[in-house]
Amino acid sequence: MQSELFDKEDMLVVHDSKCPACGADLVFSPADNMLKCEHCGTQKQIQVSMAREKIYDEADFLGVEDWAESKAYKCVNCGAITTLLKGQIATQCPFCGAPRVIEDEGHVGVKPNAVVPFRIDKISAKAHYDKWIKSRLFAPSKLKKNFKVDTMNGVYIPVWTFDANTFSTYYGRLGKRYTTTVGTGKNRRTVTKIRYFSVSGSLSREYDDVTVEAGDRINQKIYDKIAPYDTNNSVEYDGKYMLGFMAEKYTLDLNEGYHIAQEIMSDDIRSAIISQYDADVVDYIDVNTEYSAVTYKYVLLPMWICTYKYGKKVYTFYTNGESGKSYGKTPLSPWRVGLAILLGLAALVGIGYLVYNNYMLDESAVGLLNDMKNMLI
Ligand SMILES: [Zn+2]
Numbered sequence: 001m002q003s004e005l006f007d008k009e010d011m012l013v014v015h016d017s018k019c020p021a022c023g024a025d026l027v028f029s030p031a032d033n034m035l036k037c038e039h040c041g042t043q044k045q046i047q048v049s050m051a052r053e054k055i056y057d058e059a060d061f062l063g064v065e066d067w068a069e070s071k072a073y074k075c076v077n078c079g080a081i082t083t084l085l086k087g088q089i090a091t092q093c094p095f096c097g098a099p100r101v102i103e104d105e106g107h108v109g110v111k112p113n114a115v116v117p118f119r120i121d122k123i124s125a126k127a128h129y130d131k132w133i134k135s136r137l138f139a140p141s142k143l144k145k146n147f148k149v150d151t152m153n154g155v156y157i158p159v160w161t162f163d164a165n166t167f168s169t170y171y172g173r174l175g176k177r178y179t180t181t182v183g184t185g186k187n188r189r190t191v192t193k194i195r196y197f198s199v200s201g202s203l204s205r206e207y208d209d210v211t212v213e214a215g216d217r218i219n220q221k222i223y224d225k226i227a228p229y230d231t232n233n234s235v236e237y238d239g240k241y242m243l244g245f246m247a248e249k250y251t252l253d254l255n256e257g258y259h260i261a262q263e264i265m266s267d268d269i270r271s272a273i274i275s276q277y278d279a280d281v282v283d284y285i286d287v288n289t290e291y292s293a294v295t296y297k298y299v300l301l302p303m304w305i306c307t308y309k310y311g312k313k314v315y316t317f318y319t320n321g322e323s324g325k326s327y328g329k330t331p332l333s334p335w336r337v338g339l340a341i342l343l344g345l346a347a348l349v350g351i352g353y354l355v356y357n358n359y360m361l362d363e364s365a366v367g368l369l370n371d372m373k374n375m376l377i
């Protein structure tokens, strides 16, 4: 029966996402920054406005609305929950590539108010991957020559960003090391002592877009490797950016996100206070901070996730959908690893020194050094 296929809301969304010329599905096209019909090529502009900050109030969620135009799906294999616009079809889990996703009955979550749209399309994301894998000196040649992607999905990763003005008062005791000579005759020697001094004062700071990852599928290491994203230039959320893409559902809510942002700010304030003084040692420092004019955005960040098989193992790759920055683990070639060991301990020590001091090296050298570093740690 027709009425069972779509409810009224579905019909609305579906109508909006169809090509005005031929009726086929429209998708968001990163390369053109508009909607495009994959069937006849018709393009449709998206009205763009900059994202606005929302006022944060821990107790009162004014202006927070449910993401009613979307539906949540759960992956049978890995448990990831993703959201999709109603009327779009979930075919596979973007995180593990499994083809089995089922509708999730749980609360669909809060509607995003900002989005960093995809700028890198599928084809150029694949080119970024190819380039990246060729720079991995320890990856097997067979893989480099014949790199075939099994699944590739564009998914939006959820983050909370916070702005705040802070005013802190502090007092504490810091110390500075100095050397002095003690004893006489045979016992005369140099010792290091600490001279302590008291500090107190106040400090004001302004924070802009302190970012807290709201999902649990992309760990901090992966996020850091493909960051940054230009959240300051994010645009107001519009469902049209979702056409052809999925979004990860957040697991950290707004208040939990704010508490993590506060920890980030308070660590930063503490370091800023200490760095004003010429000190080597912190005996103690008490900081009392007031946060005001706190605003937030719930932003979706674009990411390409791709899986491929090598031998019997599945490997995953990640690409920043805004900048193209890529990261992933690759299989290791035993021949290449063996050769590297022959380079000898002396070389490794020298290389370790360069890696830890972030010397400028060309891309393939950096890949090699990082692989070595990962093997050593
Ligand atoms: Zn069309």
Ligand SMILES: [Zn+2]
Pocket: 075, 076, 077, 078, 079, 080, 093, 094, 095, 096, 097, 098
């Ligand atoms: Zn999955």
